[in-house]
Amino acid sequence: MVIVGGGGHGLATAYYLAAHHGISDVAVLERGPIGLGNVGRNTTIVRSNYFHPDNIRFYDLSLRLWEGLERELNFNAMVSQRGTLNLFHTEAQRDLFTRRANLMRLLGADAQSLDREQVRRRVPLVDLDNGRYPVLGGFLQPRGGTVRHDAVAWGYARGASAAGVDIVEHCEVTGIACAGGRVTGVHTRHGLIGADVVCLAVAGHSSHLAAMAGLRLPIETHLLQAFVSEAVKPLIDVVLTYGAGHFYVSQSDKGGLVFGGGIDGYNNYGQRGTLPMAEEVAAAAVTLLPGLARLKVLRQWGGVMDMSMDGSPIISTTALAGLVLNGGWCYGGFKAIPAGGLTTAHLIAHGSPHPLAAHLSLTRFVTGRIVDERGIGPYPYAH
Ligand SMILES: Cc1cc2nc3c(=O)[nH]c(=O)nc-3n(C[C@H](O)[C@H](O)[C@H](O)COP(=O)(O)OP(=O)(O)OC[C@H]3O[C@@H](n4cnc5c(N)ncnc54)[C@H](O)[C@@H]3O)c2cc1C
Numbered sequence: 001m002v003i004v005g006g007g008g009h010g011l012a013t014a015y016y017l018a019a020h021h022g023i024s025d026v027a028v029l030e031r032g033p034i035g036l037g038n039v040g041r042n043t044t045i046v047r048s049n050y051f052h053p054d055n056i057r058f059y060d061l062s063l064r065l066w067e068g069l070e071r072e073l074n075f076n077a078m079v080s081q082r083g084t085l086n087l088f089h090t091e092a093q094r095d096l097f098t099r100r101a102n103l104m105r106l107l108g109a110d111a112q113s114l115d116r117e118q119v120r121r122r123v124p125l126v127d128l129d130n131g132r133y134p135v136l137g138g139f140l141q142p143r144g145g146t147v148r149h150d151a152v153a154w155g156y157a158r159g160a161s162a163a164g165v166d167i168v169e170h171c172e173v174t175g176i177a178c179a180g181g182r183v184t185g186v187h188t189r190h191g192l193i194g195a196d197v198v199c200l201a202v203a204g205h206s207s208h209l210a211a212m213a214g215l216r217l218p219i220e221t222h223l224l225q226a227f228v229s230e231a232v233k234p235l236i237d238v239v240l241t242y243g244a245g246h247f248y249v250s251q252s253d254k255g256g257l258v259f260g261g262g263i264d265g266y267n268n269y270g271q272r273g274t275l276p277m278a279e280e281v282a283a284a285a286v287t288l289l290p291g292l293a294r295l296k297v298l299r300q301w302g303g304v305m306d307m308s309m310d311g312s313p314i315i316s317t318t319a320l321a322g323l324v325l326n327g328g329w330c331y332g333g334f335k336a337i338p339a340g341g342l343t344t345a346h347l348i349a350h351g352s353p354h355p356l357a358a359h360l361s362l363t364r365f366v367t368g369r370i371v372d373e374r375g376i377g378p379y380p381y382a383h
Contacts, residue, residue: 005030008334009341014160014165038304055359061343069338077151077152078253088138115137130287174187175212200323215318230295247284312330
């Protein structure tokens, strides 16, 4: 079989197929070098503090896999469970977060409510009384945190390769071969490769690749930026998110503050980003943490996101027999890499969905049983 895309999900799927199911006649085809897509461009946050019960279960499976990943791969992925802290600024938001925390605890995930004093002690830098949106408290997931992104790509690649998978770099897929209503292989820049099963794990290029097989997906491609500041001494020991704007920040082991915001808001395949969003992120940053105004931004970059129409991912068979889709990861596919790989491999090996990923089938867009994580309908800019 062929997996298109040497990002986190493609490499993890290959690893679990070979190492857990004994299916090693697998090639991962990557158009560039592995790990230079979104898996190496994200802000490395992992957590399972979702709202939809099925998503909590899925992302908590991923968090449990992160907790054992370094042992499983024998690779240092710098898994750091420093906690993720979401701040809230209104009573309505407090209610929403309390409901979410209670649901998470009922489903076996961890969540705590913090009052203003506890937030102040945890992150003294936060301007709790800022004039625009004073902070009322926080919602902490202690098991959340960060993982070193390139190490994830390289750890899964090494594990897959050791289990017999072929990883072929600089091998762009240019077409999907099919006959009699089923997939028969892929056309690449180096020629045709026959395969019984083809799995698309190309993140922001999902609609593009699916169109080669005649399929139209409920996915739009958008651009998401990230930023890193100059290195400073330890300042923030948690992943912090702002509740009155889209801004999140953590500190890397090198000392840089890694932060980001929302998508640029229109369809885009460039890996750069635009100035208006950079300004919006900077404004949110200094509203919450005025001390950051004195830091210099060292680097900025962008990645292409496969935004689904309900804000939840897709792990599914398709109308073309033998063609499997792993995509629609929106903002949040890094944290999902272990669970995404494990459940996509399960789907391919058993021909039926993994119980914790059954809600992520493509058919939900036909039946209307969508998994609308934010409850705001088919508007990627609002997810
Ligand atoms: C700035 C930014 C911040 C983010 N922050 C977070 C975060 O903090 N936490 C979180 O959970 N998620 C985050 N994400 C989202 C996360 O990075 C993605 O959802 C996830 O990495 C996507 O899955 P992937 O790793 O398989 O994708 P990718 O690494 O993009 O892999 C897809 C691969 O497919 C290849 N490809 C495309 N077309 C072809 C073709 N025709 N032939 C062969 N290969 C092809 C690409 O080259 C690429 O390497 C962030 C993303 C960005 C951009």
